[in-house]
Amino acid sequence: MLVMKFGGTSVANFEAITRTIFIIGGKLDKKPVVVVSALSKVTDLLYRISDAAASRNEAETRELLAQLRKRHTDLAGELLAQSVLKDEAVAKVNEICDNLDSIAMAVCSLGELSDRNKAIIISNGEYLSSTIIAYAMNSKGIRTKWVDARSMMVTNNSYMKAEPDMTAIMERVPGVIADAYDGMDAVITQGFIGVTKDGEPTVLGRGGSDYSASLIGMAVDAERIEIWTDVDGVRTADPRKVQNTRYLEKISFEEAAEMAHFGAKVLHPLTIEPAVRKSIPIYVLNSMNPSGKGTAILRNEFIEDGVKSVSFKENIRVINIFSTRMINTSGFLRRVFEIFSESKVSVDLISTSEANISVTVDAAERIEPVVEQLSEFADVIVDDDKSQVSVIGKNIVRLNGMLKKTFTPLKKCNVYMISQGASFVNISFVVDREELSEVVQDLHDHLFDQVEELETF
Numbered sequence: 001m002l003v004m005k006f007g008g009t010s011v012a013n014f015e016a017i018t019r020t021i022f023i024i025g026g027k028l029d030k031k032p033v034v035v036v037s038a039l040s041k042v043t044d045l046l047y048r049i050s051d052a053a054a055s056r057n058e059a060e061t062r063e064l065l066a067q068l069r070k071r072h073t074d075l076a077g078e079l080l081a082q083s084v085l086k087d088e089a090v091a092k093v094n095e096i097c098d099n100l101d102s103i104a105m106a107v108c109s110l111g112e113l114s115d116r117n118k119a120i121i122i123s124n125g126e127y128l129s130s131t132i133i134a135y136a137m138n139s140k141g142i143r144t145k146w147v148d149a150r151s152m153m154v155t156n157n158s159y160m161k162a163e164p165d166m167t168a169i170m171e172r173v174p175g176v177i178a179d180a181y182d183g184m185d186a187v188i189t190q191g192f193i194g195v196t197k198d199g200e201p202t203v204l205g206r207g208g209s210d211y212s213a214s215l216i217g218m219a220v221d222a223e224r225i226e227i228w229t230d231v232d233g234v235r236t237a238d239p240r241k242v243q244n245t246r247y248l249e250k251i252s253f254e255e256a257a258e259m260a261h262f263g264a265k266v267l268h269p270l271t272i273e274p275a276v277r278k279s280i281p282i283y284v285l286n287s288m289n290p291s292g293k294g295t296a297i298l299r300n301e302f303i304e305d306g307v308k309s310v311s312f313k314e315n316i317r318v319i320n321i322f323s324t325r326m327i328n329t330s331g332f333l334r335r336v337f338e339i340f341s342e343s344k345v346s347v348d349l350i351s352t353s354e355a356n357i358s359v360t361v362d363a364a365e366r367i368e369p370v371v372e373q374l375s376e377f378a379d380v381i382v383d384d385d386k387s388q389v390s391v392i393g394k395n396i397v398r399l400n401g402m403l404k405k406t407f408t409p410l411k412k413c414n415v416y417m418i419s420q421g422a423s424f425v426n427i428s429f430v431v432d433r434e435e436l437s438e439v440v441q442d443l444h445d446h447l448f449d450q451v452e453e454l455e456t457f
Ligand code: ASP
Pocket: 007, 008, 037, 038, 043, 044, 125, 191, 192, 205, 206, 207, 208, 209, 210
């Protein structure tokens, strides 16, 4: 079996979906399980609908709902223009939109939006896209079964950012997919969408469709997981920020996980983990250039040592925690990290000295409650306007001269925290945000021109 996930831009409109169906049609011998995102920008629109409804702005809620309905009914009409299935497909789209309208209007009249209802609203993007694409595939002669992700993708009840229940997923998914395959050429389901053990709707968090694909791949023991997107694969750095980046033909699971975690916007950061469990290769491919090689994400032994990526997070903060009472009190660190974890603020880099701990957090995290609690027993200074840069590659921490090569181009700027990952894959540090562009460009030029000269110890 093969899992093929298509992101929002690969299903954005008539042309994109036509191309996507053509790609799927070429792989029917591999028994594809197709996982789709919402059409591009639709999840954002659903967030706006839920905000408008929660703030009881009835006119805006109605206007946005109408936009959403029009985009999907038009698309279904266009894709199925020549098909006997057209009326049925448009009716189905309208039925999904009717249900959404009534939930949104109920929220609007109450002015109250629970996370549970929000997850129901937000998940409609994937229901709509998968429904339309299933009809379009069938109309083109690919016998396709539509599967509701809520029949198999079991999660906990953090409705808006649910965590998968691996055991339950492993138990349920193979049976559901096998049954769906009966007499069919392909199966299609939604990314991003989950369900609690009690049948309550959840979603996996923004960008979660990649994660869904990888979880399904793991559960059905897929031979590979394909993540179809709008770029030719994974690059050495974000080309919107850095010039002269290159494509990477292959990277390791570990490198990919670090890149995703440390800012590269290619894959949802948790995507790698389920694939690693079963050693299933992941391919990042371009639906606008399907004959390209893409990037293969493989087991470590297939990957050479050396730098693969300069990744970065543009907006972070450094929280410096000082306490003279910290010395020799083993409970101090525990207490500090308990506070972060209770407030669900996730920490990236950590560095400690005898009387000080510094950590970095994403600037979007709500840190006020953390700072308040820490201030009860420590002095806390928060540095804003910082960026975090990570150099990532197999064994780089062990490569001779690597630290020197990383820091030579940075002579002119302040470097605040330096951390070498215990896994040898990552050297990270913090700089002032206003220096970020220059730092990543210099670093990329320097590392990718000279990388051949590095030797292993
Ligand atoms: N549609 C969801 C989002 O935009 C999930 C995804 O596309 O991966 O976040």
